[in-house]
Amino acid sequence: MNRFIQNTIIGGIFFLIPVVFATAILGKALKMTRAISVPLSEALGADSVKDVVFVQFLTIFCLVGLCFLAGLFSTTIWGKKLFKFLDVLLEKFIPGYTYLKNMTAEFDTNQAASALRPILIRLDDQSQIAFEVERTATEQVVVFLPGSPDPRSGTVVLIDSDRVTPLDASFLSVSSTLKRFGRDTQFLLPEE
Secondary structure: OHHHHHHHHHHHHHHHHHHHHHHHHHHHHHHHHHHHHHHHHHHOOOOOOHHHHHHHHHHHHHHHHHHHHHHHHHOOHHHHHHHHHHHHHHHHHOOOHHHHHHHHHOOOOOOOOOOOEEEEEEOOOOEEEEEEEEEOOOOEEEEEEEOOOOOOOEEEEEEEHHHEEEOOOOHHHHHHHHHOOOOOHHHOOOOO
């Protein structure tokens, strides 16, 4: 029982780190855009209580505009270089960043595919759902074997490519299945 409580608390910590990180970034972004929207609303003559709502909408509008400009910048050569640099930096220093990135990658239509591709690996007398991380020069596959019910922790192994079958499933659906102790795994498996 103590092990369960300890593992649950540790899992909660690793879950909260990216959530707190994202909340902090959003808070900073709102504070930065507020610095733009407040003087702008004052210049437009906002001075009553109802104008507070106007300032909030203006702040959100400025944040959406900033996101749009950042999206435009991200398509440039300099934007791609900056993104790659920051991506590598965050992967090194933020626990759970890769997992969070894969969860959000499915909503990003500009991103080609999730970095962790769902696969089924065949072992001697069993199969296991896993995520392909990359392939080596010798055509071995670097595989992340997620745990259940917490797919954020697991083991990394090398496996021969002939033992790997891609799954026609999303990162989110596989993670969701693992969180439910494998319930509905049948819907992830390739049709025979």
